[in-house]
Amino acid sequence: MKISEHSKVFSHPLERQLMIVKKINIFEDLERTPVGAVEYVDHMGEDITIVNAARVSFGKHKEAIDDKDLKLINYLVKHKHTSVFEHNTITFRFTVPLYIRSQHMRHRTWSYNEISRRYTDYDIKFYEPNAFRTQHKSNRQASNEHELVNPKLFGSTAADIITAHHSTTLNMYNLLIEAGVCKEQARGILPQNMYTQYYGTVNLNNLLKFIELRLHEGAQLEIQRVALACLRIALELWPTTIKAYMNIKGLDDIFTKDSKEICS
Structure with missing residues (x-):
């Protein structure tokens, strides 16, 4: 997926919501049937929300992004003016093995709610690596x-x-x-590679911190897949901000890498 494919500026939040990738499969069973996934649930805020949060100091409010705003967002990302990104939030649903869940939940700025095996014994599945x-x-x-x-x-x-x-x-x-x-x-x-499901909600600032840490080459490959799926969905929602982030972090080609490196 090339970043340029997401350069359209939407006039209304609902228009973008209809275009969002709802689910990204990240793990398969031994028969290549998708099991693990990152799913979009809901979000709040647009690229223009970040612009308005930054310009509220001057008592200004806008309805659409222009070229000056693109430069502003690049500046905010580059110089780490992070509070303006905290007005945008997203909720995901994750289906991952327990030990990957544990790594994810080390990020304590997220809010989580998880399936409980105290309540249900339904649909127990296990992560079985293909390699x-x-x-x-x-x-x-x-x-x-x-x-x-x-x-x-x-x-x-x-x-x-x-x-x-x-x-x-x-x-x-x-x-x-x-x-x-x-x-x-x-x-x-039940073993550690049993799949679990949970909701995770986070603001955009802390989502970008999670992505940066978990796309690092030293992170476990399976959590890299989770982070990459989150980034892909975020790019659909906030294309201007995420493209600025990816350009500054050198991630322009992240979706065109060999699928064996990060994605399944």
Whole structure:
């Protein structure tokens, strides 16, 4: 996706809302069926909201963006005048493995609400990677995304072992539920790569901070996919601001990279 495709200035928020990418699939199961995703739910504010927040010091208000406003937004992004971006907010719905959820929720400026396995035992699914990365040689917390393996252990591949583990733990969970064990205890045997779902709401300033941190090459590949999907949706909503951010951060070609690097 090229940035220039999103250069249209919309005259009314509803016009843009009809054009928004509603859902971006970021993980697949072993049969290539999409499971994990980032979904658009709602947002508040437009590019012009940022302009008006910046110009309110002079008692000015505008209804549409012009060339002067484009320069203003570039200036605000470049010089990190961040408060003006906090009037724009967005709500996403995330479907990701538990351990990716944990990384995301380290960003405490977001507001979260998550599915609870105390209440439901419905639709339990697991993240099963299509490829396995090796451990990074020098970075203890990172992997080597350019070196893939699928080792055999006791005659089975890593993928087979993970699939068998999922089947076994899910069967054990269902047996516990059927035997009368409460959901809040039975859930304790479910593994970390079980999918969870949650809402996440954040203002634009803190969304950009999240994207910058989680698109860093040292971030786990799976959380990079989450951040990239958020960026793609934000670009639909606030094209002027996000293009300015991407240009300043050197991310102009981020959506044209090899899909194996960041996107599934």
